[in-house]
Amino acid sequence: xxxxLSPRERLGARAVRALNRLSRVLGRGSGTVIGGRAGLVIAxxxxxxxxxxxxxxxxxxxxxxxxxxxxxxxxxxGDVATNETGSNMPAGHTAALVATSHERVVLxxxxxxxxxxxxxxxxxxxxxxxxxxxxxxxxxEVRQIAERWRQTLRTYEGVVVAxxxxxxxxxxxxxxxHVLWCDVVTPWRSDAVSCPHCTxxxxxxxxxxxxxxxxxxxxxxxxxxxxxxxxxxxVVSLQLQMPGAFNESNAAMAxxxxxxxxxxxxxxxxxxxxLSSVAxxxxxxxxxxxxxxxxxxxxxxxxxxxxxxxGRENDDVWIAINARVADGRDPSWLYDVPFEVLxxxxxxxxxxxxxxxxxxxxxxxxDFTVAANDEPPPPTMGVVSLLANYTAFQxxxxxxxx
Amino acid sequence: xxxxxxxxxxxLGTYGDGGNALVLVERLRRRGIAAQVEVVGINxxxxxxxxxxxxxxxxxxxxxxxxxxxASTFPARVRDGARVLAxxxxxxxxxxxFAVEGNDTFAGLGLVAASxxxxxxxxxxxxxxxxxxxxLVGFENHGGVTxxxxxxxxxGRVVRGRGNDGALDGYQTDxxxxxxxxxxxxxxxxxxxxDILTRVVGEELAPLPSxxxxxxxxxxxALGL
Numbered sequence: 001x002x003x004x005l006s007p008r009e010r011l012g013a014r015a016v017r018a019l020n021r022l023s024r025v026l027g028r029g030s031g032t033v034i035g036g037r038a039g040l041v042i043a044x045x046x047x048x049x050x051x052x053x054x055x056x057x058x059x060x061x062x063x064x065x066x067x068x069x070x071x072x073x074x075x076x077x078g079d080v081a082t083n084e085t086g087s088n089m090p091a092g093h094t095a096a097l098v099a100t101s102h103e104r105v106v107l108x109x110x111x112x113x114x115x116x117x118x119x120x121x122x123x124x125x126x127x128x129x130x131x132x133x134x135x136x137x138x139x140x141e142v143r144q145i146a147e148r149w150r151q152t153l154r155t156y157e158g159v160v161v162a163x164x165x166x167x168x169x170x171x172x173x174x175x176x177x178h179v180l181w182c183d184v185v186t187p188w189r190s191d192a193v194s195c196p197h198c199t200x201x202x203x204x205x206x207x208x209x210x211x212x213x214x215x216x217x218x219x220x221x222x223x224x225x226x227x228x229x230x231x232x233x234x235v236v237s238l239q240l241q242m243p244g245a246f247n248e249s250n251a252a253m254a255x256x257x258x259x260x261x262x263x264x265x266x267x268x269x270x271x272x273x274x275l276s277s278v279a280x281x282x283x284x285x286x287x288x289x290x291x292x293x294x295x296x297x298x299x300x301x302x303x304x305x306x307x308x309x310x311g312r313e314n315d316d317v318w319i320a321i322n323a324r325v326a327d328g329r330d331p332s333w334l335y336d337v338p339f340e341v342l343x344x345x346x347x348x349x350x351x352x353x354x355x356x357x358x359x360x361x362x363x364x365x366x367d368f369t370v371a372a373n374d375e376p377p378p379p380t381m382g383v384v385s386l387l388a389n390y391t392a393f394q395x396x397x398x399x400x401x402x
Numbered sequence: 403x404x405x406x407x408x409x410x411x412x413x414l415g416t417y418g419d420g421g422n423a424l425v426l427v428e429r430l431r432r433r434g435i436a437a438q439v440e441v442v443g444i445n446x447x448x449x450x451x452x453x454x455x456x457x458x459x460x461x462x463x464x465x466x467x468x469x470x471x472x473a474s475t476f477p478a479r480v481r482d483g484a485r486v487l488a489x490x491x492x493x494x495x496x497x498x499x500f501a502v503e504g505n506d507t508f509a510g511l512g513l514v515a516a517s518x519x520x521x522x523x524x525x526x527x528x529x530x531x532x533x534x535x536x537x538l539v540g541f542e543n544h545g546g547v548t549x550x551x552x553x554x555x556x557x558g559r560v561v562r563g564r565g566n567d568g569a570l571d572g573y574q575t576d577x578x579x580x581x582x583x584x585x586x587x588x589x590x591x592x593x594x595x596x597d598i599l600t601r602v603v604g605e606e607l608a609p610l611p612s613x614x615x616x617x618x619x620x621x622x623x624a625l626g627l
Binding site for chain 1: 541
């Protein structure tokens with residue numbers, strides 16, 4: 001049963017609706033942050049009251065939050081409230097919960113806000129995908145986030161669904177009383193080379209990892225060992241439309257969540273298979289006569305995963321890089337991306353930091369063209385892949401049409 | 403063959419620090435000078451090299467890297483004149499001591515008279531440093547304040563950002579170059595990379611125009627420098 005809102009909270013909720021409507025009308029974005037922020041100023045307990053009595057699932061981690069949130073919502077089925085615009089801090093959560101009264105709630109949650117959002121929403125399930133370097137000029141460094149998660153989860157009494165192949169995630173979740181571990185493909189290990197307990201080097205084999213202090217990969221409930229995906233003893237068939245091993249990992253974790261919610265896994269998998277894009281990630285869009293596959297990558301792990309999906313053709317690739325606050329203002333991370341795999345292709349460099357990208361590509365031995373005035377070349381046959389980081393991706397959603 | 407040794411990228415590679423080794427090597431190769439990167443992992447011996455690259459890292463990895471280097475041949479090699487590029491945490495590691503969590507002090511390698519303590523707030527943002535007639539541009543993100551002892555020259559004067567203490571950034575000796583501009587600072591500053599390479603190779607290098615020059619000009623403009 002949902003807790004009735006206090007008069008102050010009702011006022012806050014009305015402010016959320018009014019401001020978000022105004023923001024949309026004025027074309028100042030999708031209108032979820034400003035209203036939510038105002039609502040929380042008027043009534044700091046608003047999110048807690050809105051969440052009470054609902055079944056809340058949180059999804060956090062560096063990469064895959066938005067997609068996995070959509071997968072959990074689809075897999076769960078029925079009416080589900082989510083922060084589908086990707087506003088993943090309490091203001092966005094508040095707006096999502098004001099917008100509908102659905103009992104089922106899935107909230108993508110920024111890594112740095114997980115503790116606050118856990119205490120505000122008392123989630124049934126917290127999903128921890130992965131932790132890697134991202135936007136380091138504004139975020140705490142990645143190990144500090146793991147430590148904060150650990151302190152949050154040691155007293156949390158609900159279910160944690162966590163990636164057993166990411167040592168930082170395991171460190172964060174291991175003190176929690178009820179963890180469903182998932183053995184999912186996690187190729188990015190550059191941020192978990194030294195043990196979070198003893199700082200000595202972690203020992204990785206092809207299927208496991210351990211530290212000399214005894215910290216080691218836990219036994220998993222969900223395994224993606226080919227050829228089949230097994231969730232809690234049930235073999236599940238997945239034929240995702242969205243590409244890449246990382247989406248299979250996201251789906252495996254989403255299925256583990258819905259399994260814990262007592263949903264039939266076969267039906268849930270079918271609903272997840274029907275997803276073709278999430279907030280234009282992986283969508284096919286157009287600009288003039290050019291078809292463009294929209295790919296969002298915000299950090300080295302995300303870029304590495306997407307570059308691996310490009311296949312062996314030698315088509316041109318477009319890459320757009322910005323370094324605004326939401327992207328992290330420091331593009332140093334470009335040197336952690338294995339752009340060398342693009343040798344043999346021509347890369348068009350877009351975005352406000354296209355010269356940083358071009359310099360990186362030059363040292364990688366990749367042919368590049370810096371787009372003059374950020375304008376695209378004349379259209380070509382076929383589909384070009386556009387890889388863009390966060391605000392550059394939003395820019396290109398605006399520039400293109402469905 | 404010029405060997406560029408990239409030290410412990412697993413620990414000291416938070417901000418794309420491997421980029422510095424890549425840029426050093428590529429700027430030699432493009433001039434027809436044989437060069438290669440040697441990645442030195444945490445279980446490897448420190449090899450002989452023309453220049454060592456020591457990058458940035460978080461507190462725990464920084465301590466581990468310092469202990470590994472202390473136990474290796476690296477300090478003796480540096481005292482014997484080995485060349486080193488040190489950025490961010492690397493700058494602190496070469497010094498006498500640095501601050502870690504809880505305001506404890508940790509002994510550095512003591513190779514230069516630079517001591518680092520914790521500042522009241524982190525220095526995060528663009529960094530501009532006047533070095534000779536040019537400007538080094540980069541990005542810093544660190545909590546350290548570094549004091550240089552007598553006889554240790556700074557790399558340059560800070561014109562944007564914080565560097566060591568708001569006035570000076572880094573340090574340099576005949577064989578060591580250090581800055582708080584973290585990560586792939588050489589990518590944005592091809593002129594500085596070539597200054598260092600000139601010392602490493604021991605001869606004047608041919609000009610090497612590239613898009614990196616445009617990047618450097620653009621970043622200077624962006625900082626109003």
